[in-house]
Amino acid sequence: xxxxxDSLLTLPAVIIVAVVTQILFLAxxxxxxxxxxxxxxDLGKSFAGIxxxxxxxxxxxxxxxxxxTISITALSLILCLILGFCFSLLLNRRFPLRKLCNIxxxxxxxxxxxxxxxxxxxxxxxxxxxxxxxxxxxxxxxxIDFFGQHAFISIIIMIVWQWTPFFVLIILAGxxxxxxxxxxxxxxxxxxxxRILFQIKIPALRxxxxxxxxxxxxxxxxxxxxxxxxxxxGPGFATTNLPYQVFKISNYKWDIGQAASYxxxxxxxxxxxxxxxxNFIQKQIKRLEI
Amino acid sequence: xxxxxxxxxxxxxxxxxxxxxxxxWVFPVYYMVITSFKVEESVIPPSLVIHxxxxxxxxxxxxxxxxxxxxxxxxxxxxxxxxxxxIGLPAAxxxxxxxxxxPANLYFWFISTQLLPPCAVLVPAFLIMRWMNLLDTRxxxxxxxxxxxxxxxxxxxxxxxxxxPIEILEAADIDGCSKWNAFFKIIFPLSKMGIISSALLTxxxxxxxxxxxxxxxxxxxxxxxxxxxxxxxxxxxxxxKLSAISTVTILIPVVFGIISQKALxxxxxxxxxxx
Numbered sequence: 001x002x003x004x005x006d007s008l009l010t011l012p013a014v015i016i017v018a019v020v021t022q023i024l025f026l027a028x029x030x031x032x033x034x035x036x037x038x039x040x041x042d043l044g045k046s047f048a049g050i051x052x053x054x055x056x057x058x059x060x061x062x063x064x065x066x067x068x069t070i071s072i073t074a075l076s077l078i079l080c081l082i083l084g085f086c087f088s089l090l091l092n093r094r095f096p097l098r099k100l101c102n103i104x105x106x107x108x109x110x111x112x113x114x115x116x117x118x119x120x121x122x123x124x125x126x127x128x129x130x131x132x133x134x135x136x137x138x139x140x141x142x143x144i145d146f147f148g149q150h151a152f153i154s155i156i157i158m159i160v161w162q163w164t165p166f167f168v169l170i171i172l173a174g175x176x177x178x179x180x181x182x183x184x185x186x187x188x189x190x191x192x193x194x195r196i197l198f199q200i201k202i203p204a205l206r207x208x209x210x211x212x213x214x215x216x217x218x219x220x221x222x223x224x225x226x227x228x229x230x231x232x233x234g235p236g237f238a239t240t241n242l243p244y245q246v247f248k249i250s251n252y253k254w255d256i257g258q259a260a261s262y263x264x265x266x267x268x269x270x271x272x273x274x275x276x277x278x279n280f281i282q283k284q285i286k287r288l289e290i
Numbered sequence: 291x292x293x294x295x296x297x298x299x300x301x302x303x304x305x306x307x308x309x310x311x312x313x314x315w316v317f318p319v320y321y322m323v324i325t326s327f328k329v330e331e332s333v334i335p336p337s338l339v340i341h342x343x344x345x346x347x348x349x350x351x352x353x354x355x356x357x358x359x360x361x362x363x364x365x366x367x368x369x370x371x372x373x374x375x376x377i378g379l380p381a382a383x384x385x386x387x388x389x390x391x392x393p394a395n396l397y398f399w400f401i402s403t404q405l406l407p408p409c410a411v412l413v414p415a416f417l418i419m420r421w422m423n424l425l426d427t428r429x430x431x432x433x434x435x436x437x438x439x440x441x442x443x444x445x446x447x448x449x450x451x452x453x454x455p456i457e458i459l460e461a462a463d464i465d466g467c468s469k470w471n472a473f474f475k476i477i478f479p480l481s482k483m484g485i486i487s488s489a490l491l492t493x494x495x496x497x498x499x500x501x502x503x504x505x506x507x508x509x510x511x512x513x514x515x516x517x518x519x520x521x522x523x524x525x526x527x528x529x530x531k532l533s534a535i536s537t538v539t540i541l542i543p544v545v546f547g548i549i550s551q552k553a554l555x556x557x558x559x560x561x562x563x564x565x
């Protein structure tokens with residue numbers, strides 16, 4: 001009886017989470033084998049086997065899109081990590097207005113994608129009316145077409161601006177957890193600050209760097225809003241990643257089967273990364289002892 | 291002596307550099323906020339100060355259709371967060387204090403659902419909602435959000451519950467305190483700040499959610515992010531008004547986010563780090 005009451009506590013959570021995440025995803029896998037175009041009811045619904053996947057893997061843009069997904073994530077992650085580390089080191093000192101500086105760095109993380117996209121695209125990087133355009137006019141150079149010619153870089157700039165704060169949050173917390181005495185005694189022993197950084201601080205932050213990289217990876221893989229608001233995946237396929245492609249196929253082609261196939265590929269890619277993550281989590285279980 | 295002064299100069303140089311970098315980082319936000327107080331005609335050419343202060347932009351955006359979007363956002367977010375708490379807190383309670391054989395498995399199952407990209411469930415979610423007439427309704431979005439963000443609550447709150455010494459609960463149990471009372475009289479007061487911070491963070495995530503909102507709503511249940519995205523194409527170059535709306539929409543999540551940043555660190559690093 002007691003056991004029953006106990007399991008009632010987790011039951012609602014398990015049910016709704018399982019339905020929304022797992023069952024719907026199983027449905028996605030099923031739909032990826034179906035041919036069904038919503039706006040063409042005359043074609044009907046039929047079983048398509050692996051035709052959707054064959055179509056996807058013979059379409060040349062698919063490789064571009066997968067490549068984009070990986071390169072956007074990898075580049076942003078590396079930049080976020082470097083910048084996050086630098087900011088954390090700078091903020092982990094005693095100086096006036098430290099709290100305020102901290103808040104300045106954090107703000108972008110809590111802003112919505114739509115707003116970030118809008119202010120970067122219009123106010124800052126617009127080639128004729130933005131700050132960037134103004135600067136190039138002043139210096140008599142040709143204005144840079146950020147969201148056209150350099151769309152890929154612009155997307156990365158925005159992602160890095162939005163996500164570096166998250167890296168700062170976690171790395172800074174780690175730095176603050178390092179015992180002062182260890183650092184001080186190393187200094188007394190004559191270790192320079194660069195040696196202290198590489199031999200004491202970075203090893204002590206191993207756990208934080210792992211956590212923040214994994215979480216950052218998972219969040220940045222699914223970037224969608226910034227692309228939707230600024231480049232719409234363009235020009236061409238230059239900034240289309242897998243989530244955006246799923247959106248495009250389901251909203252413009254209304255092809256349920258193809259959209260589901262792209263979504264399944266996206267999850268497969270994420271899963272490979274999760275495998276790496278899983279090993280890491282396993283190690284933490286022993287440490288945690290819930 | 292010279293070394294010490296050298297060090298002092300070096301230190302203030304680094305502090306100065308920190309200030310510059312922080313100003314650069316926050317500049318887009320600053321520029322957006324000041325633009326929202328400018329007269330539309332003076333937005334271009336860009337200037338870093340306000341020449342002619344006006345609140346007119348705010349007055350204009352507030353008597354337009356923005357209210358229905360604010361209502362949608364507030365209702366959807368608040369109801370979703372409350373439901374997440376109602377479902378997530380008991381689950382976290384059982385994971386930490388219940389007599390489960392292997393609570394870690396359930397805990398990591400919840401966390402693992404967070405790895406699923408939203409686009410992985412979009413197509414069936416769309417079909418089911420179309421079939422149940424839930425497309426473009428608040429109920430539809432709320433159901434999805436609860437399913438997706440409950441694990442976040444469990445993930446974070448679990449690490450705050452673990453800080454509560456189990457001896458207190460055992461003592462309460464011996465004194466004949468019921469589970470229900472133990473939760474409201476002991477656990478909740480002790481982890482109040484953690485729970486509130488987790489709720490605020492969930493609020494921020496749902497408030498900013500874009501993917502499902504843009505795919506599954508059209509006119510009636512549009513939240514603020516969707517409205518913002520369409521505003522850019524509809525209103526053309528009214529950048530002062532654009533900035534005013536942007537400022538309004540980020541105000542709440544930024545304040546909530548800053549309040550709850552410590553909980554974010556502690557919760558997401560599984561309690562290994564005190565933020």
